[in-house]
Amino acid sequence: MFFPREMTEVELIIPSKDLVAVAKVLSGHGVFHQMDSTYLGLENLGPSTWQERAAGYSALERRIQTIMQTLNLTESYTGSYDFDNMVDLDTVRPSVERVENEVKSTSDQLNSERKRLEQLESQLHQLEPIADVNVEVSALRKSSFLHSILGVLPAANVHRLETSLSRVPHVFFTLREDTQRPVVWLLGPRSNSDIIDRAAKSAYLNPLSLPEEFEGTPAVITGSIRKAIEVSKQKISELEANLRNLSGTHRQELNQMLWDVHVSRSMADAIVRFGQLRHTYVVVGWVPTADLGLLTQRLKQASPEILIEAIPTERSGHHTNVPVALTTNKWLRPIQMLVTQYGRPSYGELDPTWLMAFTFPLLFGAMFGDLGQGLVLLVLGLLIDRGVILKAMSSLGLLIAYCGASAAIFGFLYGSIFGFEGHLIEEYLGFHFEAPWLSPINEILPVLSLAIDAGIVILMLSFLLGMFNNIRARDWPHLVFGHTGIVMFIFYIAFLALLGSFLGTTAIAPKVAVGIASLPLPWTLVLLVFGLLVMFSGALRNWMEGHRPIEGSGVGGFLMFVVQSFMDLFESFISLLSNTLSFVRVGAFAVAHGGLSLAIFSLAGEEADLGFWITILIGNLFIIGFEGLIVGIQTMRLHYYEILGKFFHGGGMRFEPLTLTPRREDV
């Protein structure tokens, strides 16, 4: 639950005769993450024929997909799993070729007719701006003194072309203004034709390709082109009807062929990565331990002689090569999305989803505490989750609902309902309700102090989780001297004691810090000793890892090391202070929430008339939308920056099991 799913490494030795049956089991159940095992095979067996077969299936699958796209058919990957062998390429290929030839001949005709239509329309489009010019088009080509280019160029190049010819006599007309493909006419003396051609070419000015068969003035030519367009359109609609007929005739056959070839291709792709021995194949991969029993049973059914070695993988130690399958729980999916946005847990690492499922709504609710607004968010979240509203945000629906529920609970404890608090509830809502816990707007300093306390507890928990991860990874140097290691943790405790004794009995003093300060320990000495250890933690960590403790050499290198170590200590001190104080925002937002409600009441006035209630309604909508968003971002920031960064590294490899149907992203 708190870790990625437990995985077992599986090594299979498969008799050659059962190769396909085993590949079918491995590919068909969506639980086997295959590793490349070719390196385990014998090299002197020569090139594998499976490589060629896989390439053949892949090419054939693409051909079928292309035919289906041409016929406007949706690719459907469903079919029977009841097959013993892969399809024979030589059997399927002729069928594919037959349908392909039938479709290709019509589709080629259609494409060429469409190209012709496009060309005719483009010519018409190009000629329209000069339709009223009463001059023979061929005369432009035959001028003795002028060199002229009539053509189209990218709109972005027009000014650049003019600039490039600024030192050459020329005339430039834009005959058709167009945001993408303006039609232009460039003229210059024939003596400069090479410069003009070079400039036009480098500006990608494509001269118009006016067909030789059209003679006369632009007006006459456009008339002829229009007639040709009509004929072409007629031909296109006939060819499209033919394709529709073909689509109806071949739909079923193509779907069947696609499924057969796709299945064979998936299995062949898997087999290519098997290691080939003389009479057997060796396969290595990963299976979630919970699915191992069923997979083993099916493999034994498929191949009674198969050898299966399962090696359970402990979570301790470094396991960067173990694929990570996260527990898929519908209710935790939005939280998991937030975590994977930051990073995918590695195999041995604690999956922070559960922790975040608790802390995210908690911190949001503490900042946005209001019973009424929280319930509105809860309902909105549920509606979004069910796709009733804002379908595009449906993946966030449950997160909004959790935050809403937490905000409602805190709202109850703060005694706040749609911004009404204390006597306002009795005055406007007609019943008595006092804050059972505390009212942020009336008890500002205790709220801020409490927020820091909560932050200290969360940070301590993060430190402990960081250490826990290091113990599991057996990363002793980081456990002791890492930035969330034991030394840093004790330094933080001593730092809190110092903070507690400094703030003493002031209202803002965090109680946890004061409590630590009151313990009978020599905190100043602890702070000094562990401060020194933090200062040299880099060198000590290097020493534990077996590296040279100090980089650089000589007196200069040592001095640089001391200066750098002191800066490390200073930075650690500042970080701890800012990390702790960062949680003040939780209290500050709780106070700001009450303040914003008060501002709306002052806008609404005192008389409970229609205007009053409209102002309250709009004000509440504003708070839910605007402040809700800000608080959401702050909550995310606190998690990404202050909490996850302390113990979560991520970098896990995604679990991608073999499957015969196209894979859906797990998050």
Next chain:
Amino acid sequence: MASGGVTGYAAISARVRAMYSDLLTPQDMMRLSDSPDFQTLFSTLKTTSYGPYLDTLKDKEINSKRVISQVKRKLAEAYYSVIQMAPENTRPLVKQLYRYYEIGNLKAVLRALVTVPSWNTTEITLWDRVRDVLFPMGSAAALPAQAMVESGSVGTAVDLLRGTPYEETLSFAMRRYSAEQNLFPLEVALDLGYWRRLWAETKKLSGQDREQGTKIIGSLLDMNNLLWAIRYKVYHKLSEEEIINYTLPFGYRVHDTDIRAIAAGADIASIITRIYPEITDASSLLENPQTGLPRLEYQLKRQVMKQCLAAFVGNPFHIGIPLAFLVLSDLEVQDLIILIEAKSSNIPDEEYRPFLLKTNPPS
């Protein structure tokens, strides 16, 4: 205040700063460049934030090509995170910036089709050879790269770009390719189209987003535009009008008048020194363009780096910080590629170290 404001940038700012702290330090880079050979470099690189990307490589896959491909994955993930979290109005700019790598992939595919069709053997297909050099764009890829490679010809491959942002750009340039059978016009058209669109996206922003975007994107554009103009003049010996048409009329510090002056044959070194007073050795660099231009490019990259580092000072709620982070990440990857290739080919230290940006960052 930028249009995204505090609310729009709170989350991305936190995430980017967290990722920024993962970038290699000059000390890290020094440690990496001190590696005596490729294997040691690989082991050292595994102890850095690139470790999780390299851990997935099996022993037989540890070669420079695969390692570089994995190193690029970190950059791709950084782009993915920034695109996901960037305020709505700035997202088109970041997406367009990311297209730089797709243009690179497109050029690689076209070059492969033109230069190495003979690589297609029964054992290793052309696609197998090409895919490792492509940038891992992930789900952001608009390019049907495999189908293009397998199409076998530039014309058919370009036909497959229908509906992508490159269709319109290449529709003009293909006519020249058909006539000249040379990829140069296609590549220039792709570059110009990319930078024009990127600049247009920058100019669509307002307030501080626009100001910061102009500084960072403009600095990148300046570097490219200036190097294009110089290369067209010095290497390709193109005419004035061609140079003007193959360059861009905008930028941050480099203006159209500078490009036109270079095109017209003015003294390039004095133009560079006027634009970048920090580059004092321009004339000596241009004396021998073969060795001087890479050094000039290095100096210009340092200017870009300086601009990016400046974005982290002051108000953090603007697009400048995510953009600067992405550019700095890219420069870091460029450094790593130099190192990996140098170590795997046993190139002496003195030949590649002067080109590492990280070991000698601008103050």
